[in-house]
Amino acid sequence: MTNVGYSKKVMEHFMNPRNVGVIENPDGYGKVGNPVCGDVMEIFIKVKDERITDIKFRTFGCGSAIATSSMVTELAKGKHVDEAVKITRGDVANELDGLPAQKMHCSNLAADALHEAIKDYKNKKQKK
Amino acid sequence: MPRIYLDHASSMPVDSRVFDFAKPYLMKSHGNPSSLHSVGLEARRAIEEARSKIAGLINAENENTIIFTGSATEANNLAVKGTALRNITQGKAVIASAIEHMSVLNPMKELQKNGFSFLTIPVDSTGVVDLKKLDSILTKNTVVTSIMYANNEIGTIEPIQEVSKIVKDKGLYLHVDAVAAAGRIPIDVQKDGIDLLTLSSNDLYGPQGAGALYVKPGVKVQSVLLGGGQERGLRSGTENVFAIAGMGEAARIAQQEMKQESNRLIPIRDTLIKEILKIEKSHLTGHPTQRLPHHASFRFSYIEGESILLNMDMYDIQVSTGSACSSKTLEPSHVLLAIGLKHEEAHGSMVLTLGRSTSMDDVPLVSKASYDTVQRLRNLSPMSKEWRK
Numbered sequence: 001m002t003n004v005g006y007s008k009k010v011m012e013h014f015m016n017p018r019n020v021g022v023i024e025n026p027d028g029y030g031k032v033g034n035p036v037c038g039d040v041m042e043i044f045i046k047v048k049d050e051r052i053t054d055i056k057f058r059t060f061g062c063g064s065a066i067a068t069s070s071m072v073t074e075l076a077k078g079k080h081v082d083e084a085v086k087i088t089r090g091d092v093a094n095e096l097d098g099l100p101a102q103k104m105h106c107s108n109l110a111a112d113a114l115h116e117a118i119k120d121y122k123n124k125k126q127k128k
Numbered sequence: 129m130p131r132i133y134l135d136h137a138s139s140m141p142v143d144s145r146v147f148d149f150a151k152p153y154l155m156k157s158h159g160n161p162s163s164l165h166s167v168g169l170e171a172r173r174a175i176e177e178a179r180s181k182i183a184g185l186i187n188a189e190n191e192n193t194i195i196f197t198g199s200a201t202e203a204n205n206l207a208v209k210g211t212a213l214r215n216i217t218q219g220k221a222v223i224a225s226a227i228e229h230m231s232v233l234n235p236m237k238e239l240q241k242n243g244f245s246f247l248t249i250p251v252d253s254t255g256v257v258d259l260k261k262l263d264s265i266l267t268k269n270t271v272v273t274s275i276m277y278a279n280n281e282i283g284t285i286e287p288i289q290e291v292s293k294i295v296k297d298k299g300l301y302l303h304v305d306a307v308a309a310a311g312r313i314p315i316d317v318q319k320d321g322i323d324l325l326t327l328s329s330n331d332l333y334g335p336q337g338a339g340a341l342y343v344k345p346g347v348k349v350q351s352v353l354l355g356g357g358q359e360r361g362l363r364s365g366t367e368n369v370f371a372i373a374g375m376g377e378a379a380r381i382a383q384q385e386m387k388q389e390s391n392r393l394i395p396i397r398d399t400l401i402k403e404i405l406k407i408e409k410s411h412l413t414g415h416p417t418q419r420l421p422h423h424a425s426f427r428f429s430y431i432e433g434e435s436i437l438l439n440m441d442m443y444d445i446q447v448s449t450g451s452a453c454s455s456k457t458l459e460p461s462h463v464l465l466a467i468g469l470k471h472e473e474a475h476g477s478m479v480l481t482l483g484r485s486t487s488m489d490d491v492p493l494v495s496k497a498s499y500d501t502v503q504r505l506r507n508l509s510p511m512s513k514e515w516r517k
Contacts (some may be wrong), residue, residue, distance in 0.1 A: 005229060006438075020508055034512060035472035038432055038451065038460070042510045056512040061450070064244060064436035 007097035010067040017070035021056040027124065029064070030116025032109045039065045041113040043073070047121055052076050052084055057113070064103040065110075068092050072110035086120045087111055132445045134489050137280045137481035139307065142201055142374065143333040147382060148372035150335065161367050162358065171369045178376025185332075185379040186306070186325060187316040188342055195341045195359045196372050200307045200328035201231035203341040204274075205436055206352050206362065207303040208235040209326040211272050212244060214350035221245040225257045225276065225286070226466040229305055232274045233462075246389030249275070253468050254415040263294050270299035277309035277325075281450055281479060282414030282465040283423030285313065292321030307331050311382030311428025312390065312420050316493060320371040323347045327379075329371055333484070334378030338371035364446045380455035389484065390421040396488050400424050400480065407502050413464065413477060427464070430507040439505065440478075443497040448479040472511075 006014070019123050023044035033039040039061035046054035055077050059069040076084040089111045093099045099108060133141075153174055159167030161175050179191040188194065197203045212222055222236045226248040233248075240246035249262050255277055266273065273295045278285040288304060295302040303324040306315055311332045317325055324347060329338035343349055343362070355364025401412060401424050409429040428436070433451025440447045450461025451474070464474035478493070 011438070013441060014435070017508065030461075031510070036470075038471070038475040040510055060430065060507060060509040060511045061432050063438045065432070066435060 002069035003095045006063055006067070006100065008082075009095075010050060010064060013049065013070040015095065017057075017066055017118075019056050019070065019073035020058065022058065023054060023056050026117075028117040028119075028121030030113045030118070030120055032113045032116060033061070033065075035060065038062065039109055041065065041069050041109055043069070043113040043117045045076075045114075045117045047081060050081050052079055052081060057110075062103070064096075064099050064108065067096055068099070068108050068110035069113070071095050072114050076114055081118050081121065085115055087114060089091045129444055129493065130193050132443075132494060133485060134480040134482060134490075134494065135446045135448045136483040137331075137445065137479065140229075140330055140333050140446055140483060141485075142330075142335050143378060143381060143484070146234065146334055148373045149377040151371040153373045158369075161369060162356070172266045174369055174376075175367055178372045178379075179436065181376040181380040181383075182327065182340055183342075185310065185315070185383045186327070186342060187318055187347055192360075193342050193345060195343055195362045196367060196375075197339040197341060197359075197363050198337060198365070198368065200305070200326050200331070200339040201229075202353075203326040203328075203339040204231040204303075204305060205235050205351065206341050207234055207326060208272055208274060209244060209352050210302055210349040210362070211303065211324060211347070212239050214348045215271045215300060219267070219271050221247070221267060221269040222272045223247050223249060223262070223266065223270050223299075224274040224275070225249045225251060227251055227255060227279050227282075227284075227463045228274055228276055229280070229307070232276075232303075232305055236274070245269075245359075251284075251466050252491065254418075255279055255282045255413075255463070255467050256415065256418070257291065259285055259287065259294060262291065266294060266298040268298065268300075270295075272301055272303055272324075274303040275298050276303050277306040277315060278313070278420050279414065280308040280481075281461055281477075282425050283308075283419035284415040285309065285418045285420065288320050288322065290457055293354065294320060308420060308423075311379070311386060312422060314386065317342055319342070324349070327375075329375035329378060331497070332375065332378040332382045334375040335371040338366045338375045340375065342394070393482050393486070396482060396486060396491060397421060397424050398496060399488065399491050400482075403491060404498050406495075407499055410502070413467065413469075422486075424480040424482070425477065426479075427469065427473055427477045428502050429473070429476060430509045430511040431502060433477050435505050436476070436478050436501055439501040440497055443493075443501075445494055445497050448481070450477040451475045452477065460505040481501045 026044040157170035325342040433449030460474035
């Protein structure tokens with residue numbers, strides 16, 4: 001029944017997304033996607049001693065775009081940045097009990113947004 | 129909260145009167161309509177009776193103008209390909225409006241691959257076809273011009289009589305896809321000047337699995353499906369008697385109740401539109417007045433349609449969207465792009481299509497759910513940042 005709609009977990013994250021919002025003066029910020037394609041995600045992180053202490057997201061997009069954003073923030077929270085950067089699109093989809101095949105690429109950008117935020121954090125740190 | 133189904137353009141329940149009427153053709157009068165024994169003849173009679181009822185709905189010259197198919201998609205394919213190929217000596221050009229159903233556009237694209245010229249007529253921001261443009265690109269080589277009676281995604285009703293005058297004057301045959309309009313607004317193929325017209329059973333509260341093509345007497349069409357020669361040789365394959373009998377009865381009921389049902393639905397539609405447009409940055413799509421009585425369609429800035437659909441479903445309200453994320457092709461609706469919306473605008477659409485189960489009592493519930501859905505998704509959206517400042 002893999003092609004019948006979204007998993008319960010996706011719907012649960014869609015309806016009750018975790019870590020929604022904005023962090024003022026974040027240590028790292030990542031934004032991916034394009035409104036023309038129908039998906040835009042942004043992730044804000046706070047980092048202390050190389051650990052992600054706070055993470056927030058905002059997403060424009062379909063059900064899986066919102067659910068994957070929520071899930072990636074859950075997975076990354078509390079992790080060392082070098083661990084968090086290893087979180088893949090596949091990990092996010094697995095944690096959500098899978099995504100419909102056609103959503104695997106277009107709406108599974110959340111891990112990319114996280115990677116961008118971590119990259120931004122590392123760039124900023126280097127400049128200091 | 130009770131279920132509020134507002135996606136009648138996608139699928140409709142079978143009317144219980146239709147089901148009761150057609151039920152015997154599944155198990156009792158189950159004969160093959162081509163068989164000459166009494167059980168076959170019972171099935172044959174059901175088909176001929178359905179043909180006559182459907183001819184009545186569109187005021188066709190006679191019942192023999194109605195060809196049954198397995199779906200409206202098949203009827204559109206027959207109308208486009210069957211007519212273009214049969215009349216190839218008259219010319220090799222086809223024309224469609226930019227907002228036609230894919231079952232009209234894709235057969236035309238296939239004809240194009242095989243040497244036909246294929247042009248689309250643009251529509252204005254309310255979805256009305258550009259008659260001047262139609263007039264300027266039609267030639268005597270245009271064997272099929274296909275313009276829908278009304279659009280299923282934006283509810284706009286097209287000026288078919290004016291279209292017909294232009295086609296009669298310059299081209300050969302006018303095909304009209306009336307799936308969204310039939311049973312909703314009066315259609316008179318003779319007065320409207322229509323050569324070919326597509327109907328769908330389910331869009332009349334009939335069973336899925338039947339469609340029909342009206343072919344005006346004298347219009348030449350060839351089959352696109354070859355076999356035993358059923359339906360005057362235009363659609364081979366044993367007839368789906370249950371669905372066809374049901375379609376006929378559905379057409380009869382629709383014809384009888386159209387005026388009354390339309391008078392009931394229009395105030396509900398208009399109240400729904402008024403209430404939903406109170407949401408900030410919301411817009412009606414399609415024509416403000418020349419629209420189907422059961423059709424209310426919108427777009428909301430900064431949010432995406434599949435999320436709207438899923439969120440509304442949480443309130444047990446079923447809606448539709450032209451968003452890319454809800455389509456198989458991952459492209460936003462070609463209809464919304466044709467009325468001039470940008471991709472990011474087309475993503476945020478919501479289509480409500482009312483039916484016999486819809487009542488005025490639903491309006492406050494649907495309006496509230498729409499408001500809450502839009503607010504929640506905008507709070508999640510990075511794109512509403514500037515607007516909120």
